[in-house]
Amino acid sequence: MDARERRAARHRSPAAGNDVGSRRRRAPITPEQVVDAALGVVAAEGYEALTMRRLATALDTGPASLYAHVVNKADLDELLIGRLCAELVLPEPDPTTWRDQLRGVLAQMRDQYLRYPGISRAGLALAPTDREIARVSEGVLSILLTGGVAPQAAAWAADALLLYTAAYCLEVSIVRQRATEDDAVWVLDREEMRGRLAALPAATFPNTVRYAGELTAGEGHDRFDFTVGLVLDGLAHR
Amino acid sequence: MDARERRAARHRSPAAGNDVGSRRRRAPITPEQVVDAALGVVAAEGYEALTMRRLATALDTGPASLYAHVVNKADLDELLIGRLCAELVLPEPDPTTWRDQLRGVLAQMRDQYLRYPGISRAGLALAPTDREIARVSEGVLSILLTGGVAPQAAAWAADALLLYTAAYCLEVSIVRQRATEDDAVWVLDREEMRGRLAALPAATFPNTVRYAGELTAGEGHDRFDFTVGLVLDGLAHR
DNA sequence: CGTGGTCACGAACACTGTTCTAGTTACGAA
DNA sequence: TTCGTAACTAGAACAGTGTTCGTGACCACG
Structure with missing residues (x-):
């Protein structure tokens, strides 16, 4: 709009643009x-x-x-996940830092999913047809290949890592959501969860009871980082 | 019922046992x-x-x-997953065969989930409070510990493996479900999927295009086995 | 026999995604 | 300028979901 149009708009009655019967x-x-x-x-x-x-x-x-x-709600889901993926910054793969680069991309994906609690469920339900999702897959694949991972292993590892990321985030979102609900039955913070595990019958659950601390340990995204690390270690020895 | 009662029942009119007004x-x-x-x-x-x-x-x-x-649908979900878990046969962990034992338990879990298409979504949504779910976790944890994995690594690896299994099965279920739908838009068998990947613009998706074959490769549960193998390899070098 | 508890059922509620129909507006062509 | 059409919007309605509420029937027990 040019200045004249803007001024004309300001001089319009306030109700004019919000006509109750307006269909547009x-x-x-x-x-x-x-x-x-x-x-x-x-x-x-x-x-x-x-x-x-x-x-x-x-x-x-x-x-x-x-x-x-x-089109429908599933289409909306795809648009949403596509948007999340579009916001990821993919690095130029570097053979000396590819591991950190991979961790970085996965962390971005993870954080996007967690910024929108529960949305990774939509990510899990998608066929990978969206261009932005494919871009992220390409990015992860490229990093792995640059790191010297064999093409078949890189392809499958990329798939597994993205799948795990979505699942991890879904679980974290659910746990967090439960933590905010008032229903006391489900308020299980870490200490409580640890206590529950430790209270299981030791005859049936000897290791769960003994290692209740380890099962419930971890700050921030320790578990996530651990799993990515495992995969990287596994790839390093193939 | 004794014989007299059975005979009396047979002599009753056919509708008697199906009284329309019956509330029980x-x-x-x-x-x-x-x-x-x-x-x-x-x-x-x-x-x-x-x-x-x-x-x-x-x-x-x-x-x-x-x-x-x-109680409600979520309770039903928990009962269903509990039943699936109850049917898993957990081996007595053996330090010489623990890797195969682990693969075996995860394969059982995977197959249970796939026998009931899509049900792993319920598994992803559960807090691990059910006794049978805990039994499986205990089983996986025990195998890892028996295999000499450090307690903290065993705890987190068990978590990751079970999470990945559920996510993998959810994805497979969705792909299979799509394959059975008549909507041709979504009928993407492997060759078609490979063709689609290969048809992406090579300038933007160089590695996806080049390795379309690898990205879509795999028979049966090759991907699943590969990922479990990665985790095992990663654990072996910690 | 009376009572309480449990199970079953219908109606109804609040909510979901979606379609259908109709109204309005914007835009382009004549 | 007028008209037709496409695009957008909105309300009503549809078909479906999980669940609650009230009630009736049945069973077990004292």
């Missing part, structure tokens, strides 16, 4: 806005809270309007 | 029957088809009746 908004919603709003809802309320109605409310529109922009 | 069955449904029927539905139609109504139909009862036996 000033500016149509864009798919990008749909994705933005959806991610906003997921970030604030978790993936399970993302219903078409919830999303429509966030966009100040009706749920039926969303179908002008997304 | 001959023999009440048991939780075991609920789980059996639920697993039957999942095996035949997939996890997503398992609704309370579908289950109630399979049991020739009403959906509300199910709540006399299970």
Whole structure:
């Protein structure tokens, strides 16, 4: 809009743009806005809270309007995961630092998933057809190949690592969500979980009882890092 | 029933035992029957088809009746996964064959999950509070410890392996389900998938295009076995 | 026999994703 | 400028989901 149009808009009555009977908004919603709003809802309320109605409310529109922009909910899922993947910064693979590079990309993926609690469930349900998802796969594969991993092992390891990342994040999201719920039955922080494991009958669960501490140990993403490390160690000796 | 009662029953009119107004069955449904029927539905139609109504139909009862036996759907999920785990045969850990033992337990878990397509999604959503789930965890942990893996590494590796198994099975279930759907958009067998990868722009996806074959390679559970092997190799060098 | 507990069932509720229909607006062509 | 069409929006409705509530029937026990 040029300055004249902007001024004309300011001089319009305030209600003019919000006519109750209006069937068209000033500016149509864009798919990008749909994705933005959806991610906003997921970030604030978790993936399970993302219903078409919830999303429509966030966009100040009706749920039926969303179908002008997304095919269905599965399509929306794909757009969401694609957006997450698009935001990952993939390094130029370097044969001297490829391990750290790999850890970095996986950590980014992990953190994206965790920024949007529960969304990795959508990631687990996708066939890898989205271009951005393929970009991340390409990035992981490239790092592994640059690191000297054989093509077949690199291909399968990339698959396994991305799969594990999604599953890990789903589990973390669920545990965190449970921690925020008021239902005391499920409030199991680490000490409580450790206590539960330690209280199992030792005759049936000797090692679980003995190593309850180790089973519940780990700060931050120790488990995640450990598993990635295992895979890297495994690859190093193939 | 003694012989006299059986004869009296046979002489009753056929409708007598099926009184329309009857609010109680001959023999009440048991939780075991609920789980059996639920697993039957999942095996035949997939996890997503398992609704309370579908289950109630399979049991020739009403959906509300199910709540006399299970707390809610999440509780049912837990019972189902518990049943799957209860059927796993855990070996007496042997320090000379622990690797094969571990592969065997994970393969059983994998196969149970795949026998009931999509059910591993329920497994991913559970807090590990069920006794049978804990039994399997104990079994995996024991094998690793017997194999000389340090307790902390064993604890975290057990966690990672079970998580990966569930995720792997979820993905396989989804791919298989898609293969059975008539919607041609999603019918991507291996050759088609390979073709799609190979058709990506080589400038953006050089390695994906070059190694489309490797990315789509693998028979049966090659990928699964590869990943478990990676973890074992990683553990061997810690 | 009376009572309490358990099971089963129907109706209803609140919610989900989605389709269908109709209204409105924007845009391009005549 | 007018008209037609495409695109967008919104409400109603549909079919489905998990679950609750109230009630009836049955069974076991005192």
